Amino acid sequence: MRINETQxxxxxxxxKRILASGNYYSxxxxxxxxxxxxxxxxxxxxxxxxxxDLRNAYPLGIQAVPDEQVVRIHSSSGTTGKPVIIPxxxxxxxxxxxMFARCYEIAGITPKDRIxxxxxxxxxxxxxxxxxxxxxLGAMAIPMGPGNTDKQLQMMIDLESTVICATxxxxxxxxxxxNKRGLKDKIKLKKGVIGSERWSEAKRKYIAEALGIELxxxxxxxxxxxxxxxxxxxGETGMHIFDDYxxxxxxxxxxxxxxxxxxxxxxxxxxxxxxxxxxxxxxTHDLSRILPGECRCGRTYPRLDIIKGRSDDMFKVHxxxxxxxxxxxxxxxxxxxxxxxxxxxxxxxxxxxDIIMVTVEAEGxxxxxxxxxxxxxxxxxxxxxxxxxxxxxxxxxxxSEKKTQRVFDHRAE
Numbered sequence: 001m002r003i004n005e006t007q008x009x010x011x012x013x014x015x016k017r018i019l020a021s022g023n024y025y026s027x028x029x030x031x032x033x034x035x036x037x038x039x040x041x042x043x044x045x046x047x048x049x050x051x052x053d054l055r056n057a058y059p060l061g062i063q064a065v066p067d068e069q070v071v072r073i074h075s076s077s078g079t080t081g082k083p084v085i086i087p088x089x090x091x092x093x094x095x096x097x098x099m100f101a102r103c104y105e106i107a108g109i110t111p112k113d114r115i116x117x118x119x120x121x122x123x124x125x126x127x128x129x130x131x132x133x134x135x136x137l138g139a140m141a142i143p144m145g146p147g148n149t150d151k152q153l154q155m156m157i158d159l160e161s162t163v164i165c166a167t168x169x170x171x172x173x174x175x176x177x178x179n180k181r182g183l184k185d186k187i188k189l190k191k192g193v194i195g196s197e198r199w200s201e202a203k204r205k206y207i208a209e210a211l212g213i214e215l216x217x218x219x220x221x222x223x224x225x226x227x228x229x230x231x232x233x234x235g236e237t238g239m240h241i242f243d244d245y246x247x248x249x250x251x252x253x254x255x256x257x258x259x260x261x262x263x264x265x266x267x268x269x270x271x272x273x274x275x276x277x278x279x280x281x282x283x284t285h286d287l288s289r290i291l292p293g294e295c296r297c298g299r300t301y302p303r304l305d306i307i308k309g310r311s312d313d314m315f316k317v318h319x320x321x322x323x324x325x326x327x328x329x330x331x332x333x334x335x336x337x338x339x340x341x342x343x344x345x346x347x348x349x350x351x352x353x354d355i356i357m358v359t360v361e362a363e364g365x366x367x368x369x370x371x372x373x374x375x376x377x378x379x380x381x382x383x384x385x386x387x388x389x390x391x392x393x394x395x396x397x398x399x400s401e402k403k404t405q406r407v408f409d410h411r412a413e
Contacts, residue, residue: 001261001290001302002040007247010272011043011280012036018278021064024057025049025280044258048268049282054223055082062277063087070276075123076222083123086222087276093132095273099242100133100228106240106299107191107216107231109163111138116161118170119195120146125226126195130165133228139163146170149177160188164213168194172203172339173399175210189213195220195227200328203339217306223282224269230304238291238303245272248302249281250290253311261292266311267304285311287323315407317345317356320385324406327358330378336366337375340397343387346410354411356387361394368392 003011015036019026028047029035037043054062063070069089076084088096109115115134119126127145134141142159144152152174155161164171171194178184189211195218208215219239220227230241241248246269250259253266267284287310291303309325316322324343331337338361345356358379362371372389380386398404 003043003247007243007270007272008037008040008043011247011270012038014270014272014274014278014280015046017275018064018280023064024053024061028053046281048256049279051076051084051223051283051285054084058082059085060087062279064278065089065275073123074125074222074226084223089275092225092274092276095245096129096225096228097132097136099225099245100129101136102242103193103216103218103228103231104133104137104139106233106297107193107214108234109137109139109191109193113162113191114140114142114159115163115165116142116144116152116156116159118144118146118152118164118166118174119227125220125222129220129226129228130193149174153177153181153183156189157183157186162188163191163193164189164211165193165195167400168203168207169400169404171207171211175207176395176399179210184210184212187211191216193218193231200325200332200339202328202332202337206339219304219307221284221286223277223279224271224284225274229269230301233295233297233299236295236297236303237306238295239306240295240299240301240303243302245274246270247272248290248304250288251283253285253287259289261290264289264305264308287311313407315343315345315409317354317385320383322383322385326383330382331360331375333378334371334374336363336371337391338362338394340399340404341406342397343407344410345408356385357390358387359390359392359397361396362391363394 019029070087071090072088072093074086117127117130119130121127131141131143142155142161144155171192190213192213192215194215204215217232217239218227219230229246230239232239249268250265251257251268252259259265267286267288269282269284271279287308288304291305295303309323314321314323331341340361342359348355362368368391372391375389376386
């Protein structure tokens with residue numbers, strides 16, 4: 001799905017505004033001789049934007065408006081290198097809330113709902129994004145923020161929350177606590193809006209059944225407003241992306257070539273109307289595909305498939321490239337194994353070879369030794385790697401209130 005005339009005109013306007021602003025990208029475009037775009041072919045020749053560029057422009061080198069128009073800044077939740085700081089104008093904040101309210105509406109959430117918001121507030125875009133969309137919709141916001149699970153459950157019961165917003169890691173923690181404490185009959189939850197990290201089908205199934213709710217994947221990243229730029233509709237896995245605010249491409253992450261609809265690659269997003277920090281062709285490093293055809297719900301917004309992972313999440317052992325999503329697929333084939341796992345990769349200097357250790361949780365009803373052997377064989381047959389496997393009891397691995405790190409590469413240390 002190539003850029004249409006309306007989107008092309010908006011992209012041209014953004015480029016001209018960037019050039020006039022004198023910001024970091026104005027210099028990049030001037031050196032490349034870019035003055036605007038009038039065709040799809042010209043647009044696809046514009047150089048990509050990457051997070052490394054945004055770090056080079058730290059702190060506010062990508063700001064494209066005067067200071068007096070900036071009403072807020074946010075920063076990415078990344079833990080490596082300089083943080084990425086994104087300035088927002090009042091219009092940016094309102095546009096983001098509008099998109100987020102659309103997400104709630106697509107999920108069937110109404111002003112009658114009571115939305116418990118558990119993602120973090122502050123520089124992170126999550127909590128305040130969920131809240132702004134809730135208020136724009138006209139629903140009741142319960143802005144809990146992360147942590148304090150006892151208080152979360154008390155408010156969930158006493159205020160009769162009908163929607164929970166969380167990372168998949170914290171949704172799992174809450175589901176396990178509700179199950180452990182026998183509180184399922186006391187909660188009124190109907191829907192869960194889950195974002196920030198990809199999650200396996202096994203985890204999705206457990207959370208949905210433990211809480212008795214419908215689950216929705218919300219998509220977004222700090223560089224492109226934040227969460228709330230897309231969501232799946234009831235009964236469908238594809239996430240609608242709002243093409244009046246954003247233009248989405250899928251590229252081959254190795255070559256940068258634009259791929260046709262239906263082919264899997266890296267998501268690239270252009271902000272069509274963002275003022276504070278407009279980005280043209282931003283490489284998200286998220287892996288997915290544009291679903292061809294029309295959605296059964298009747299909405300015409302383009303759809304992204306479930307996020308399969310990130311191109312920079314790939315790890316290499318014994319010359320084999322692997323993604324966490326492949327590990328989760330293998331573990332989902334083993335009876336009694338939970339969705340939680342940990343991978344440790346190290347180098348054995350004595351034998352000059354890499355070692356991969358997979359730690360998984362399993363239900364007490366299964367034979368841990370036989371389960372570990374089955375996992376080892378599946379890794380060998382499907383991923384061409386033979387790991388060491390440790391099978392431990394349920395709820396043994398640490399749970400997180402934010403994103404959960406599952407792959408630890410000790411070779412870099």
